[in-house]
Amino acid sequence: MYLTSLGNAIELFGKCKYKWFSKFLELSNGIPSHDTFARVFSLLEPEKLQQSFLKWIESISSLTQGEIVAIDGKTIRHSYDKSKDQSALQMVSAWATTNGLVLGQSIVDEKSNEITAIPELLKVLSLSGCIVTIDAIGCQKEIVKQITEQDADYVITLKKNQGGLYERVEKLFKEALIKDFKGFIKSEYKVKDKGHGRQEVRYYQMLSNVAEEIDPDWQWLNLNSIGYVEYLRVENGTDKTSLDRRYFISSLNNNIKVFSKAIREHWCVENQCHWVLDVQFNEDDSRIRKDNAPANMAILRHLALNLLKQEKTVKAGAKAKRKKAGWDENYLLKILKS
Numbered sequence: 001m002y003l004t005s006l007g008n009a010i011e012l013f014g015k016c017k018y019k020w021f022s023k024f025l026e027l028s029n030g031i032p033s034h035d036t037f038a039r040v041f042s043l044l045e046p047e048k049l050q051q052s053f054l055k056w057i058e059s060i061s062s063l064t065q066g067e068i069v070a071i072d073g074k075t076i077r078h079s080y081d082k083s084k085d086q087s088a089l090q091m092v093s094a095w096a097t098t099n100g101l102v103l104g105q106s107i108v109d110e111k112s113n114e115i116t117a118i119p120e121l122l123k124v125l126s127l128s129g130c131i132v133t134i135d136a137i138g139c140q141k142e143i144v145k146q147i148t149e150q151d152a153d154y155v156i157t158l159k160k161n162q163g164g165l166y167e168r169v170e171k172l173f174k175e176a177l178i179k180d181f182k183g184f185i186k187s188e189y190k191v192k193d194k195g196h197g198r199q200e201v202r203y204y205q206m207l208s209n210v211a212e213e214i215d216p217d218w219q220w221l222n223l224n225s226i227g228y229v230e231y232l233r234v235e236n237g238t239d240k241t242s243l244d245r246r247y248f249i250s251s252l253n254n255n256i257k258v259f260s261k262a263i264r265e266h267w268c269v270e271n272q273c274h275w276v277l278d279v280q281f282n283e284d285d286s287r288i289r290k291d292n293a294p295a296n297m298a299i300l301r302h303l304a305l306n307l308l309k310q311e312k313t314v315k316a317g318a319k320a321k322r323k324k325a326g327w328d329e330n331y332l333l334k335i336l337k338s
Contacts, residue, residue: 006041006288006297007034013326020329042291046107049299054104054124056303060310061099065129068097068262069152070269071121071138073114076283076298089294092117093302094125095269100309102273102302107295114138119146127152131258133266136162139249141219148222148251155262158247168214169226169247176207185209187256201232204263208254222251227259277301280319310338 014021014031021027063069073092090108095101106121108114114137122132122143128151134143136159147154158166176184185208193200206227215223231244252259277283281301288294308318311334316324325332 004034004038007037010034010037017329038290038293041288041293041296044292044296046292046295046299049296050105050124053299053303057101057103057306058126060306061096061101063096063103063126063130064098066258067099067130068265069103069125069127069130069132070095070097070266071118071132071134072266072269072274073108073117073137074274074277076286076294089298090114090117091295091298092121093269093273094121095273097265097268100268100272101306105299105302115140115143118143122146122150125150131155131252131262133262135266139165141221144223144249145221153251154222155248155250155252155259155266158249165214165220165249166247169249172207172210172213172226173205173228185254187254189256189260191260197236199234199236202260202264203230203232204228204256204260205230206250206252206254206256206259214249220249223249224253225250225259227256229260229263273305276305276318280317280322281305307335307338311335 011031011034018027018031021031071092071094073090076089076091091105092108092114093105094103096103104121104124106117108117118134118138119142123146127147131153132147133155134157136157139156139158139162144154144156158169160166176186187206187208189204191202191204193202204227206225208225210226211218211220211223214220214226226247226249228245228247231242231246233242233244234240246263248259248263250259250262252262281304283298283301286294286297288297304322305318308321311321313334314321314324314331321335325335
């Protein structure tokens with residue numbers, strides 16, 4: 001039903017813009033019917049669409065030395081189908097924080113999880129010279145190995161479920177503090193921010209050349225440093241404070257400002273990609289569920305987001321730009337050419 005509704009909207013838009021589309025397309029049989037659009041979206045292989053997406057990205061952008069590439073997963077909440085025992089679609093995306101572009105995506109197989117999807121996504125990306133950031137789910141030896149072999153650096157979050165590794169990192173920081181950091185290569189950095197009704201202090205600390213202490217069996221390729229960020233937040237006008245610490249492993253070596261930047265910019269994938277898809281593209285409300293349609297529509301939303309990000313003459317959010325593109329054919333053409 002929901003796919004048919006989408007097909008109806010596309011067919012109606014096509015008919016309203018028939019003269020404009022005729023300038024670029026051969027439409028001897030007119031605008032296809034809504035049923036045709038629905039069939040195409042449900043039958044098209046997402047892998048093929050993904051390949052085309054990657055070729056297009058390569059043609060419009062290039063990653064610079066030190067580009068931070070944030071890898072993160074997202075669930076499209078209403079894409080599940082109870083009648084077919086189909087769970088909600090999950091996708092892992094790669095976001096270039098400087099360029100503000102989706103570089104690619106990988107669909108999480110229903111019988112697996114993000115751990116298996118991340119290597120598939122990394123495999124198709126050109127990461128040489130970049131810094132890859134991943135949440136704790138990506139803290140896997142094989143993922144670290146793959147990033148390193150693709151000539152990239154990494155900053156990866158640690159959580160307590162990492163067992164021995166987390167404990168060794170935490171223990172080494174305590175030991176370094178007791179020894180007043182004698183014999184350790186330490187760097188630190190502090191940032192103060194105000195906004196959103198609170199004050200925040202972020203304190204970063206990094207210990208470099210610690211591979212022997214943290215990884216005596218050399219199982220984690222190119223592990224050169226460990227670090228943490230401590231967040232102290234104070235709510236304005238109240239006594240409410242919170243203190244939080246997160247640990248990381250990294251291939252970076254004694255470069256605290258790059259380390260802190262990688263941690264901070266990792267959240268761009270949430271704020272500039274996932275949030276925009278949810279709020280301005282209504283992705284979480286999408287109930288398209290039939291066959292390959294949810295995956296294909298997710299890729300198309302990524303494509304549309306990239307096009308809107310590339311077009312910079314109009315200072316407005318993605319939602320306003322989409323409306324303007326629907327109203328103004330000249331602006332629509334400018335977006336498609338960007």
